[in-house]
Amino acid sequence: MSTKMDVSHSSLPVRFSQRRQFTSELAISFLMQQAVENPLVISLAAGLVDPQTLPVAEVLQATTEMLASETVGKGALQYGTTAGYVRLRRLLLDHFAQLEKCSVEQLGIGIDRILLTTGSQQLLSLVCEVLFDPGDICLVAGPTYFVFAGNLAGVGARTVTIPSDEHGMQIDALDQALNVLHQAGDLPRVKMIYVVSYYDNPAGTCLSEERSRQLAAVAKKWSRDHQIFILEDAAYRELRYDGPEYPSVWSMDESREQVIYTQTFSKTFSPGIRVGFGIVPSALVQPLADRKGNEDFGSSNFAQHLMAGVLQQGLYASHLVDVKHGYKLKRDAMLIAAKKYFSKLPGVTWRHPHGGLYVWMSLPENIPTSFRSDLFRRAVEAGVMYVPGEICYADSPDSRPNHQMRLSFGVQTPEGIDEGMRRLSIAVQSCL
Amino acid sequence: MSTKMDVSHSSLPVRFSQRRQFTSELAISFLMQQAVENPLVISLAAGLVDPQTLPVAEVLQATTEMLASETVGKGALQYGTTAGYVRLRRLLLDHFAQLEKCSVEQLGIGIDRILLTTGSQQLLSLVCEVLFDPGDICLVAGPTYFVFAGNLAGVGARTVTIPSDEHGMQIDALDQALNVLHQAGDLPRVKMIYVVSYYDNPAGTCLSEERSRQLAAVAKKWSRDHQIFILEDAAYRELRYDGPEYPSVWSMDESREQVIYTQTFSKTFSPGIRVGFGIVPSALVQPLADRKGNEDFGSSNFAQHLMAGVLQQGLYASHLVDVKHGYKLKRDAMLIAAKKYFSKLPGVTWRHPHGGLYVWMSLPENIPTSFRSDLFRRAVEAGVMYVPGEICYADSPDSRPNHQMRLSFGVQTPEGIDEGMRRLSIAVQSCL
Numbered sequence: 001m002s003t004k005m006d007v008s009h010s011s012l013p014v015r016f017s018q019r020r021q022f023t024s025e026l027a028i029s030f031l032m033q034q035a036v037e038n039p040l041v042i043s044l045a046a047g048l049v050d051p052q053t054l055p056v057a058e059v060l061q062a063t064t065e066m067l068a069s070e071t072v073g074k075g076a077l078q079y080g081t082t083a084g085y086v087r088l089r090r091l092l093l094d095h096f097a098q099l100e101k102c103s104v105e106q107l108g109i110g111i112d113r114i115l116l117t118t119g120s121q122q123l124l125s126l127v128c129e130v131l132f133d134p135g136d137i138c139l140v141a142g143p144t145y146f147v148f149a150g151n152l153a154g155v156g157a158r159t160v161t162i163p164s165d166e167h168g169m170q171i172d173a174l175d176q177a178l179n180v181l182h183q184a185g186d187l188p189r190v191k192m193i194y195v196v197s198y199y200d201n202p203a204g205t206c207l208s209e210e211r212s213r214q215l216a217a218v219a220k221k222w223s224r225d226h227q228i229f230i231l232e233d234a235a236y237r238e239l240r241y242d243g244p245e246y247p248s249v250w251s252m253d254e255s256r257e258q259v260i261y262t263q264t265f266s267k268t269f270s271p272g273i274r275v276g277f278g279i280v281p282s283a284l285v286q287p288l289a290d291r292k293g294n295e296d297f298g299s300s301n302f303a304q305h306l307m308a309g310v311l312q313q314g315l316y317a318s319h320l321v322d323v324k325h326g327y328k329l330k331r332d333a334m335l336i337a338a339k340k341y342f343s344k345l346p347g348v349t350w351r352h353p354h355g356g357l358y359v360w361m362s363l364p365e366n367i368p369t370s371f372r373s374d375l376f377r378r379a380v381e382a383g384v385m386y387v388p389g390e391i392c393y394a395d396s397p398d399s400r401p402n403h404q405m406r407l408s409f410g411v412q413t414p415e416g417i418d419e420g421m422r423r424l425s426i427a428v429q430s431c432l
Numbered sequence: 433m434s435t436k437m438d439v440s441h442s443s444l445p446v447r448f449s450q451r452r453q454f455t456s457e458l459a460i461s462f463l464m465q466q467a468v469e470n471p472l473v474i475s476l477a478a479g480l481v482d483p484q485t486l487p488v489a490e491v492l493q494a495t496t497e498m499l500a501s502e503t504v505g506k507g508a509l510q511y512g513t514t515a516g517y518v519r520l521r522r523l524l525l526d527h528f529a530q531l532e533k534c535s536v537e538q539l540g541i542g543i544d545r546i547l548l549t550t551g552s553q554q555l556l557s558l559v560c561e562v563l564f565d566p567g568d569i570c571l572v573a574g575p576t577y578f579v580f581a582g583n584l585a586g587v588g589a590r591t592v593t594i595p596s597d598e599h600g601m602q603i604d605a606l607d608q609a610l611n612v613l614h615q616a617g618d619l620p621r622v623k624m625i626y627v628v629s630y631y632d633n634p635a636g637t638c639l640s641e642e643r644s645r646q647l648a649a650v651a652k653k654w655s656r657d658h659q660i661f662i663l664e665d666a667a668y669r670e671l672r673y674d675g676p677e678y679p680s681v682w683s684m685d686e687s688r689e690q691v692i693y694t695q696t697f698s699k700t701f702s703p704g705i706r707v708g709f710g711i712v713p714s715a716l717v718q719p720l721a722d723r724k725g726n727e728d729f730g731s732s733n734f735a736q737h738l739m740a741g742v743l744q745q746g747l748y749a750s751h752l753v754d755v756k757h758g759y760k761l762k763r764d765a766m767l768i769a770a771k772k773y774f775s776k777l778p779g780v781t782w783r784h785p786h787g788g789l790y791v792w793m794s795l796p797e798n799i800p801t802s803f804r805s806d807l808f809r810r811a812v813e814a815g816v817m818y819v820p821g822e823i824c825y826a827d828s829p830d831s832r833p834n835h836q837m838r839l840s841f842g843v844q845t846p847e848g849i850d851e852g853m854r855r856l857s858i859a860v861q862s863c864l
Contacts, residue, residue, distance in 0.1 A: 013658050014716070015563075017561065019562070023723055025722050026514075026729075029725070049511075056505035059505070059734075060496070063492070063496075064496070068492075077488065077704040078483060078703060080704065082461075118550060118728040119729060122727060130448055130449055130451070130455075136449070151726055154726045155449070225445070226446060227444040257443075271510060272509040272732065272733035274733065284446070290452075290456065290457050291455055293457070293461070294458070294583055295553070296550040296554040296557065297579075298706075299550060300705060301704035302735060303735060
C-alpha cells in the first residue's frame with residue numbers, strides 16, 4: 001500500500017491513509033477563497049441559497065413551540081437514534097407520498113427505509129463508503145454534480161461518463177457503456193448509476209419520464225449477478241417553477257430495492273439546519289446505519305425535532321411557496337439577461353431550466369472556462385465569478401469539455417443577476 | 433479484494449465494499465434493543481446523560497436571542513464552513529485556555545487548529561479515516577472506549593492493548609509494546625496512541641500528571657521516521673466532582689504537533705445539539721477538513737450558532753455547576769450502594785471515580801459478564817442491565833478479560849441507582 005509522506009507542517013512527516021490520498025479539497029473552497037479575496041465580485045458561482053429566503057420567523061416559531069414543552073424539549077436535547085427521529089421519519093414518509101402523488105400505503109415501504117443525515121451530502125458519502133472499493137465503477141452523467149464526483153474519487157472509484165442532453169442522461173449510451181464494461185469483464189465492478197433527476201446541478205435538466213423508465217430497466221437488465229443500484233439525487237425536486245412534473249426514477253422500480261433516493265431541506269428551507277434524508281433499499285438499511293453509527297451516532301437530534309415541527313405546523317409548505325416565487329423571478333432575470341447580453345455572441349448557447357438554481361451555458365469549444373483560463377481571470381477582473389464547466393465532469397482532466405459554465409441565480413438579486421451577466425458577457429466577448 | 437455477498441434482503445445479492453465488511457453494528461444497539469424489550473429494567477448500561485439535566489430553558493433563551501436578530505438568525509440558517517462557525521471557534525479557544533489555566537496566547541495556537549464536528553464522535557471517526565490503512569496500528573488502553581474500538585476496526589486497523597491501572601494507561605508497558613513492535617519491524621505501521629485521559633469510559637480513571645508527561649515523551653521517543661500521534665479523548669474532562677485536577681496530555685506536548693485533543697458538549701450540556709470539537713496538529717488540519725467536507729460540508733451551522741450563544745451568555749458555565757452537582761450525588765449513591773450490596777461478596781472490587789459517569793466493577797475471574805453469560809441473563813431477569821467489560825477491550829475476543837462490568841450512574845435517580853445495584857448484587861450472588 002503506497003503511503004505518501006507529507007513534510008509540509010511538522011518536522012516529522014505524517015503517514016496518511018490511502019483514503020487521505022484519494023480525498024481532495026473541494027473546488028468550492030477555491031471559489032470561496034476567490035470570493036473573500038474579491039469582495040466586490042458578483043458571484044454567479046456560489047450554490048448558496050438566497051439569504052432573503054432564510055426562514056428566521058418560521059424557525060423561531062417552531063423552536064419556541066418545541067421548547068415550550070419540557071418533554072418535547074428534553075427529547076430534542078437528548079441523544080437520538082442513528083437512523084433518526086421517528087416522528088420526523090413518519091412526516092417524511094407522508095411528504096414523500098405527496099410528492100409521489102400516492103398514499104403512504106401505495107409507497108410500499110415503511111419508515112425503516114428512511115435514514116436521516118446531515119444534509120443529503122452525508123447520504124451520498126455513506127453510500128460511497130458501503131459500496132465502493134478502489135477500482136469499483138460508478139456511471140455518471142456528463143456533466144454531473146462535482147461534489148459527488150469528489151466523493152467517488154475519495155473512495156478510489158472509477159467513473160464512466162454518459163453523455164446527457166436536454167432530457168438528462170442518454171440511456172442508449174448508458175446501455176452501450178454497460179455493454180462495453182460487460183465485454184471487458186468489468187460488470188462485477190459496476191456498483192451504481194448516479195443521476196440528479198430534477199433540475200440537475202449543473203445542467204438544469206430533468207430526466208424525462210421515458211428516460212426514467214428506461215434507466216430503471218437498463219439497471220435491471222445489467223444487474224445479472226449482483227444489484228446495480230441507481231442513486232437518485234432529488235435535491236432540487238421541490239424547486240419547480242414551471243414545465244412538466246416528472247415522476248421519480250424511484251417510482252419506476254416496483255421492487256423498491258434498486259433505487260437509493262435522496263433529498264434535502266437545504267435548498268428549500270435552510271442549509272444551516274442541515275437535515276437531509278435517504279429512502280433506501282432494504283439491503284442497504286443496516287449497512288448505511290452501521291457506517292453512520294460509526295461516524296457520528298446520528299445527526300443533530302435538535303435539528304431533526306426542529307424540522308419535524310416545521311413540517312407539522314405547515315411552516316414548510318407555506319415557506320416553499322414563497323421560496324419558489326422568489327427563485328422563479330431570479331431564473332427569469334437570468335434568462336432575460338442571457339438573451340440581452342449573449343444572444344449576439346456567436347456560438348454561445350444556454351439551457352432554459354424549469355426549476356433549480358442553475359443555468360448551464362456553453363461557449364465556442366475553443367474558449368476555455370477553467371480556473372486557469374483567460375476567461376476566468378478576465379471575469380474576476382470584470383467583477384463576476386462562475387463555476388467552470390470543466391470541474392463538473394468526472395472524466396480524467398484531459399478529456400473533459402472545457403468551454404462551459406454553471407451560472408447560479410440563487411444568491412444575487414434580479415438586479416445583481418443582470419449586472420453579473422452583463423459583466424460576464426464583456427469578459428466572454430473579450431475572449432472571442 | 434474480497435467481496436462478501438449479502439443475499440438476505442433482495443433477490444439479487446449486493447457487492448459491498450471492504451469497509452462495509454469491517455464495520456459492525458454498535459454494541460450499543462443491542463443494549464438499546466434489550467432496553468426496549470425489557471422496559472421495566474433499570475439500565476446501568478446506557479451512557480445517556482441525565483434527562484433531568486437537559487437545558488430546555490437555557491436553549492430557549494439562546495435560540496430566542498439568536499433569532500431575534502435577522503442578521504444573526506440568517507447566518508445560523510445559511511451554510512457554514514466545513515471547519516465550523518468562526519465565533520464559536522473563538523469562544524472555544526477561550527474556553528480551552530481556561531481549562532488549561534493559561535491565556536489564549538500561551539496556548540500557542542489559533543482558531544485554525546479547531547475543527548467543529550457532529551459530537552466528538554465524528555472527530556474520532558475522521559482521525560481514523562485520514563490516518564489508518566488496513567493493518568496500521570493503534571495502541572489503546574485495556575479497557576478502552578468500545579465505540580472507538582469499533583472505529584478502529586471499521587478502517588481495518590490493528591490494535592495493541594496496553595494494561596491500565598488506577599492512574600490510567602501504564603506507560604512502561606506502552607514503551608515495551610512499542611519496542612516489541614519496533615523489533616518486529618512494525619513501527620512504520622504505528623499511527624497513534626489513544627487515551628481517554630479524564631474519568632475514562634469505562635474505567636473511571638484519570639491519567640496522572642506523571643503518566644501524561646511520560647506518555648508524551650514515549651510517543652516522541654518512538655516517532656522516529658514519522659509522527660506517532662496521541663489522540664486525547666477528553667469527553668469527560670469537565671465532569672470533575674472531587675480529587676486532583678490533572679493537566680492534559682496536550683499540555684505536555686510543547687510542539688503542539690503531537691496530540692489530537694477532542695472534547696464535546698454532549699455530556700455537559702446536550703447530546704441532542706451534537707456539537708463536539710477537535711484541537712489538532714497543523715499537519716492534520718487540512719486532511720481532516722477535506723474528509724469532513726466530503727462527508728457533510730460541515731455540521732449543523734444552526735447548532736453551532738446555538739452553542740456559541742450558550743457559551744457567550746454564560747448559560748453553559750452556570751448549567752455546568754448544576755450538572756456536576758447532580759452527577760456527584762449520583763456517583764455518591766452508586767458508591768454507597770456498591771459498598772452496601774457488594775462489599776460482602778468475595779472477590780468483587782470496584783473503582784472510585786472522581787468524575788465522569790462510570791463505575792468499573794470486577795468480579796472473580798471465573799464469573800463471565802458477557803451478553804451471553806448466565807450473569808447477564810440473570811441480571812435482566814432481576815431487572816437491571818450493565819455493559820459487559822468484555823466489549824470494552826479491543827483485543828481479539830478470545831483473549832479479553834470477561835469478568836468486569838461498566839456501571840453508569842448518569843441516567844437513573846439516586847433511588848434507581850440503589851435499587852439497580854441491589855438487583856445486580858442478587859444476580860451476582862446467584863453466580864458466585
